[in-house]
Amino acid sequence: QSALTQPASVSGSPGQSITISCTGTSSDVGGYNYVSWYQQHPGKAPKLMIYDVSNRPSGVSNRFSGSKSGNTASLTISGLQAEDEADYYCNSYTSSSTLVFGGGTKLTVL
Amino acid sequence: EVQLLESGGGLVQPGGSLRLSCAASGFTFSSFAMSWVRQAPGKGLEWVSAISGSGDSTYYADSVKGRFTISRDNSKNTVYVQMNSLRAEDTAVYYCAKTVWVVGKYMGVWGKGTTVTVSS
Numbered sequence: 001q002s003a004l005t006q007p008a009s010v011s012g013s014p015g016q017s018i019t020i021s022c023t024g025t026s027s028d029v030g031g032y033n034y035v036s037w038y039q040q041h042p043g044k045a046p047k048l049m050i051y052d053v054s055n056r057p058s059g060v061s062n063r064f065s066g067s068k069s070g071n072t073a074s075l076t077i078s079g080l081q082a083e084d085e086a087d088y089y090c091n092s093y094t095s096s097s098t099l100v101f102g103g104g105t106k107l108t109v110l
Numbered sequence: 111e112v113q114l115l116e117s118g119g120g121l122v123q124p125g126g127s128l129r130l131s132c133a134a135s136g137f138t139f140s141s142f143a144m145s146w147v148r149q150a151p152g153k154g155l156e157w158v159s160a161i162s163g164s165g166d167s168t169y170y171a172d173s174v175k176g177r178f179t180i181s182r183d184n185s186k187n188t189v190y191v192q193m194n195s196l197r198a199e200d201t202a203v204y205y206c207a208k209t210v211w212v213v214g215k216y217m218g219v220w221g222k223g224t225t226v227t228v229s230s
Contacts, residue, residue: 001172003154034215038155045205045223046147046155051216089155093215097169099145104154 004029004090004102011108017078020105022090023071028100030071034093037066037075040104041086049088050075077107085109112136114206114221121227127194132206132221134187140164143211144182144189148202149223156202159191160209174200196228 005023012018022029022037029035033053038046048057050066053073063078073092077084090102118130132144145160159180160169168180179192189206203225207217 032215036216038217040155045220046217047220048216048218051210051218052214057218087154091155091157091216098171099157099160099169099215101147101155101157 001094001096001098001100004092004100006088006090006102006105008103009106009108011110012077012080013110014080014082016080017076018080018107019077020075020088020090020107022073022075022092022102024073024092024100025071027095028092029068029073031095032093033068035066035068035073036091037064038089038091039084039086040089046089080109082109112208112219114208114219116204116206116221116224119204119224119226121229122196123230124197124228126196126228127192128196128226130191130193130204130206130224130226132189134189134206134208137208139187140184143209144180145207145209145217146180146189146191147205147207147217147220148200148226149205150199150202153202158204160211161189162211193226196226198228200226201228202226 037050040046053068054066146158161180177195182189203223205223208219
C-alpha cells in the first residue's frame, strides 16, 4: 500500500488555474474510477472536493474539477481565490480493497 | 445536518490499548460504511480502516492490521476502533468519516477528530 505520488507544493496567482497531479499504479488509480480529492485547511478536518474521479459534491464550487488518464489523476482549480490556499490530498481505492492517500500538496495563492 | 463526533483519545503508553468512538447523527447510519483516517503531527492523511453499513465487512491498512479492530453498533449510531499494541508511530489525530463504499469509494463527511498520543 504505497502512498500515491503528489507534488509537495504548487502555487498560482489569483484568477489563474492550477493542476495537482496524483500518480499511482494500475492497482489503484489506473484500475478503478474511484479517485477522490480532499481539501484541508490548517487545523481543520478534511473536506471532500471531488469523488469518483470527476464528480463534485453539492456545495463545492464548479471551479474545482477532476480527471484521470491512465495511472494519473488530476485536480484542477480555476479562477484561484485566496480561500483555496490549503493542503490537497488525493485518494484511491486499491486492488487490496483498501483506500490509499497521496502525500498531499500544499497550494499557495500568491 | 450530518454530524460526527469522535471521542476516546488521550495519552497511552507504548504497548497499551485505547478505544475510540464516533457518534453519528443526521443520516441513516446503517446505510453507510464508516472509515477511520489518521494524521500524524505535521504529516499527511493515512487511511486506517473501514466497515460496511451492516458491519459484516471490514478493511484495514497494512500498518494496523492485526492490532486495530473496527466495529459498529447501528442501534447506537456509533462506530469504534479498538487499538491494541500501540506504538509511537500511531500518534495522530484520528478522524472518522461517513463513507460511500458500494457505489463509489469516498469519504463524504468528516468529524473534527480526536488526538491519540502514544508515549511513555
